[in-house]
Amino acid sequence: xxxxxxxxxxxxxxxxxxxxxxxxxxxxxxxxxxxxxxxxxxxxxxxxxxxxxxxxxxxxxxxxxxxxxxxxxxxxxxxxxxxxxxxxxxxxxxxxxxxxxxxxxxxxxxxxxxxxxxxxxxxxxxxxxxxxxxxxxxxxxxxxxxxxxxxxxxxxxxxxxxxxxxxxxxxxxxxxxxxxxxxxxxxxxxxxxxxxxxxxxxxxxxxxxxxxxxxxxxxxxxxxxxxx
Amino acid sequence: xxxxxxxxxxxxxxxxxxxxxxxxxxxxxxxxxxxxxxxxxxxxxxxxxxxxxxxxxxxxxxxxxxxxxxxxxxxxxxxxxxxxxxxxxxxxxxxxxxxxxxxxxxxxxxxxxxxxxxxxxxxxxxxxxxxxxxxxxxxxxxxxxxxxxxxxxxxxxxxxxxxxxxxxxxxxxxxxxxxxxxxxxxxxxxxxxxxxxxxxxxxxxxxxxxxxxxxxxxxxxxxxxxxxxxxxxxxxxxxxxxxxxxxxxxx
Numbered sequence: 001x002x003x004x005x006x007x008x009x010x011x012x013x014x015x016x017x018x019x020x021x022x023x024x025x026x027x028x029x030x031x032x033x034x035x036x037x038x039x040x041x042x043x044x045x046x047x048x049x050x051x052x053x054x055x056x057x058x059x060x061x062x063x064x065x066x067x068x069x070x071x072x073x074x075x076x077x078x079x080x081x082x083x084x085x086x087x088x089x090x091x092x093x094x095x096x097x098x099x100x101x102x103x104x105x106x107x108x109x110x111x112x113x114x115x116x117x118x119x120x121x122x123x124x125x126x127x128x129x130x131x132x133x134x135x136x137x138x139x140x141x142x143x144x145x146x147x148x149x150x151x152x153x154x155x156x157x158x159x160x161x162x163x164x165x166x167x168x169x170x171x172x173x174x175x176x177x178x179x180x181x182x183x184x185x186x187x188x189x190x191x192x193x194x195x196x197x198x199x200x201x202x203x204x205x206x207x208x209x210x211x212x213x214x215x216x217x218x219x220x221x222x223x224x225x226x227x228x
Numbered sequence: 229x230x231x232x233x234x235x236x237x238x239x240x241x242x243x244x245x246x247x248x249x250x251x252x253x254x255x256x257x258x259x260x261x262x263x264x265x266x267x268x269x270x271x272x273x274x275x276x277x278x279x280x281x282x283x284x285x286x287x288x289x290x291x292x293x294x295x296x297x298x299x300x301x302x303x304x305x306x307x308x309x310x311x312x313x314x315x316x317x318x319x320x321x322x323x324x325x326x327x328x329x330x331x332x333x334x335x336x337x338x339x340x341x342x343x344x345x346x347x348x349x350x351x352x353x354x355x356x357x358x359x360x361x362x363x364x365x366x367x368x369x370x371x372x373x374x375x376x377x378x379x380x381x382x383x384x385x386x387x388x389x390x391x392x393x394x395x396x397x398x399x400x401x402x403x404x405x406x407x408x409x410x411x412x413x414x415x416x417x418x419x420x421x422x423x424x425x426x427x428x429x430x431x432x433x434x435x436x437x438x439x440x441x442x443x444x445x446x447x448x449x450x451x452x453x454x455x456x457x458x459x460x461x462x463x464x465x466x467x468x469x470x471x472x473x474x475x476x477x478x479x
Contacts, residue, residue, distance in 0.1 A: 044473065047318070049314075049472060049473050063321075064321050066318060067318055067319075068314070068315075068318040069315070070311055070314050070315050071311075072310070072311040072312075074310045074311045074312040074315065075312055075315060076238055076241075076242050076312070078241060078242050078245035078246075079238060079241060079242065083238070083241065086234075087234050087235070087237075087238050087319075088319060090230065090233070090234035091230065091231045091234045091235070091319055091320060093230050132315075139319065
């Protein structure tokens with residue numbers, strides 16, 4: 001999946017300018033960058049929500065083949081967790097023996113079961129992240145977009161969410177692009193990093209390539225150099 | 229249809245949880261009915277079917293238009309601004325499915341509301357009138373789709389969450405004020421024909437009278453088809469222009 005010379009403007013505000021980057025189909029693609037550098041704008045553009053030059057994006061599935069979990073955690077507040085999960089399952093027309101990944105089963109037993117009858121509106125931010133990410137993983141799509149899936153989540157649940165998202169790539173052979181501020185949590189998975197800053201892509205490649213390019217041993221140190 | 233069915237259930241749960249809106253949509257017209265007509269319960273007067281249906285039809289028009297504006301059109305604007313229309317769109321895959329599911333849920337609730345209202349109405353006037361009972365229900369089932377389509381004109385507006393209730397109130401006020409203006413001026417007549425409240429009142433009136441054997445004129449049928457087609461075209465256009473992403477807040 002390739003982005004070539006992508007430029008996006010909101011009114012008078014240029015958000016992305018001649019952006020070039022690549023996303024891998026067999027890795028977790030993580031978009032990093034300071035706040036306001038266009039990470040959500042890039043996801044929105046991939047999702048077909050922003051007008052752009054048709055040649056700028058190639059290799060991406062159509063809008064109908066996308067799942068997109070937005071950054072803001074809004075959903076029907078009066079629905080229970082059970083009703084929300086049922087909605088996603090019914091929309092996908094899941095059979096009773098629908099094949100969930102092992103990580104999804106773990107998350108269900110460890111986290112979701114305990115809050116199954118709680119209303120979505122009464123959940124904490126972290127709990128909503130877990131539930132809505134779980135629900136998005138129930139959808140059968142080609143490409144999954146997650147905007148800040150770890151926002152407001154404690155370290156234990158963050159690890160479970162990452163494993164659940166990574167299983168989409170490793171077990172279900174789907175494509176995933178997500179944004180985050182915390183690259184260290186992803187280090188144990190095969191990742192492709194895209195770093196955005198100043199309207200452009202500062203780096204696009206694997207974590208090893210990033211470390212080699214900056215001659216650093218730690219990813220966060222390498223990122224600091226790239227973002228300078 | 230699977231997606232519409234799943235989402236329909238969600239909208240029913242969500243709507244029934246919203247008791248304040250239910251009260252506003254149904255209780256207010258019942259209170260107004262009681263305030264203006266309770267005397268007829270204690271001192272019955274002779275009224276014709278036409279008079280009763282004419283009176284009831286304006287109440288139905290109010291209940292239907294307020295429900296559709298609050299729970300469908302402006303609800304979509306609110307869902308967009310809060311970010312969850314975007315979330316819904318990528319689950320369901322179609323703006324049409326979302327609108328249809330919400331509309332079907334509101335029609336279900338409207339059938340209950342109109343039935344309850346009609347029972348109170350018939351008790352007050354101490355009569356059993358199948359024109360009113362069936363007419364109200366048929367009007368709800370036949371007229372909500374074109375009226376919802378006409379309200380989709382608001383979907384093209386770049387409206388912020390705080391502004392939407394103001395626009396809704398002004399619109400309702402304007403529609404009901406226009407009802408009171410009876411003028412031979414052609415422009416005013418055309419504007420009144422296009423007024424969704426007038427459309428609801430007039431057509432539910434004629435549907436109810438049809439139940440009692442009154443066949444409408446050819447002119448009326450042509451007028452009904454023309455306005456209904458115009459409303460549907462507005463709906464298709466309005467929904468196609470409706471943006472999924474919020475205007476004010478990023479999501």
